[in-house]
Amino acid sequence: xxxxxxxxxxxxxxxxxxxxxxxxxxxxxxxxxxxxxxxxxxxxxxxxxxxxxxxxxxxxxxxxxxxxxxxxxxxxxxxxxxxxxxxxxxxxxxxxxxxxxxxxxxxxxxxxxxxxxxxxxxxxxxxxxxxxxxxxxxxxxxxxxxxxxxxxxxxx
Numbered sequence: 001x002x003x004x005x006x007x008x009x010x011x012x013x014x015x016x017x018x019x020x021x022x023x024x025x026x027x028x029x030x031x032x033x034x035x036x037x038x039x040x041x042x043x044x045x046x047x048x049x050x051x052x053x054x055x056x057x058x059x060x061x062x063x064x065x066x067x068x069x070x071x072x073x074x075x076x077x078x079x080x081x082x083x084x085x086x087x088x089x090x091x092x093x094x095x096x097x098x099x100x101x102x103x104x105x106x107x108x109x110x111x112x113x114x115x116x117x118x119x120x121x122x123x124x125x126x127x128x129x130x131x132x133x134x135x136x137x138x139x140x141x142x143x144x145x146x147x148x149x150x151x152x153x154x155x156x
Contacts, residue, residue, distance in 0.1 A: 006079050009099050010107060011035040013074045014053055019067040022059075029063035031056045031070070033099075055098035057083075066104050075107035 015032035022028055033056045037049040056078065058066050070076065078101040086093050106113060 006102070007081050007099075008077060008079050009033070009035070009054075009056075009101075010077050011054075011075070013056075013070055013072050013076065016072050017067050017070055019063060026060050027063040027067075029056075029058040029066050033076075055096070056101060057098050058101045058104060062102065062104065066101075069106075070104070075110040077105055077107050079103040 011033045013031050014034040017029055017031040020028050020030070032053055034051050034053050036051050038046040039049055040046055078099065080099055080101040080103070082097050083100050084095060084097045086095055088094070
């Protein structure tokens with residue numbers, strides 16, 4: 001089976017994330033993101049180029065979780081796709097694009113943080129308790145092929 005891949009984007013959250021809701025009631029998170037660009041020089045050093053800014057949009061439960069977890073300045077890695085669209089500005093049609101993230105996480109190469117796994121540990125403990133093997137009790141009922149009369153008599 002082939003490896004499933006999607007587009008990804010990395011950068012930093014450049015604006016305060018804004019949580020709104022669509023007309024259908026779905027959560028929608030919007031943030032302006034920045035991407036720093038560098039050029040490698042012949043001597044091996046790097047020259048920083050202009051930072052570019054783009055729109056990031058996330059929907060539904062992922063939007064709510066991202067709003068609680070991300071703030072301006074946070075470094076991130078996102079998976080999703082680029083959506084192009086048209087809109088009107090002063091009567092002229094303009095083209096735009098936004099990155100629709102289906103997954104979003106902090107960039108572990110540039111972020112120090114700790115993870116609270118108490119919910120996961122509790123879920124694992126609960127699952128283990130539910131799936132614990134039960135010890136079978138010996139069956140004292142005679143099978144249909146034998147009866148109590150077929151057992152040898154024991155004398156003392």
